[in-house]
Amino acid sequence: MSQPKRTPQATPSGHTRLACRKRTKAGAPCQAAARPSGYCWRHDPALREKRKAAERNGGRTRAYTGGERVEVKTLEDVRLQLCKVLGALWAMDNTIARARAIVAVCAELRGTLVVGDLEARLSRLEAILEASGGATP
Numbered sequence: 001m002s003q004p005k006r007t008p009q010a011t012p013s014g015h016t017r018l019a020c021r022k023r024t025k026a027g028a029p030c031q032a033a034a035r036p037s038g039y040c041w042r043h044d045p046a047l048r049e050k051r052k053a054a055e056r057n058g059g060r061t062r063a064y065t066g067g068e069r070v071e072v073k074t075l076e077d078v079r080l081q082l083c084k085v086l087g088a089l090w091a092m093d094n095t096i097a098r099a100r101a102i103v104a105v106c107a108e109l110r111g112t113l114v115v116g117d118l119e120a121r122l123s124r125l126e127a128i129l130e131a132s133g134g135a136t137p
């Protein structure tokens with residue numbers, strides 16, 4: 001059986017990559033990016049056992065397996081938890097999903113900072129109002 005012609009594909013970054021050597025059941029070339037072996041992760045014969053193990057695992061290796069119980073009662077608690085998540089994200093491989101998660105966490109952190117600033121300003125205003133003998137809620 002002859003191997004299908006491998007055609008370079010442009011990636012979003014402008015680099016080219018080779019497509020997988022494997023043909024689909026319908027006979028079309030697999031469009032996934034090839035690894036150094038010339039096959040994608042799904043079709044690389046050398047990775048057969050790894051794939052089977054991953055299927056058996058069913059994602060269990062990525063499942064949350066415990067940790068400290070976290071109480072989130074204040075804005076500062078929220079901010080600290082978001083910072084922990086951000087730190088964990090920075091340690092991960094740089095992928096589009098990671099970048100999106102970092103952006104989402106940063107947006108939430110920004111929200112906590114804005115709300116925290118507003119709370120502080122409101123407290124100062126209430127203190128001024130109370131000192132001047134005005135009514136406070």
Ligand SMILES: [Zn+2]
Nearest residue numbers: 020030040043
């Ligand atoms: Zn493939």
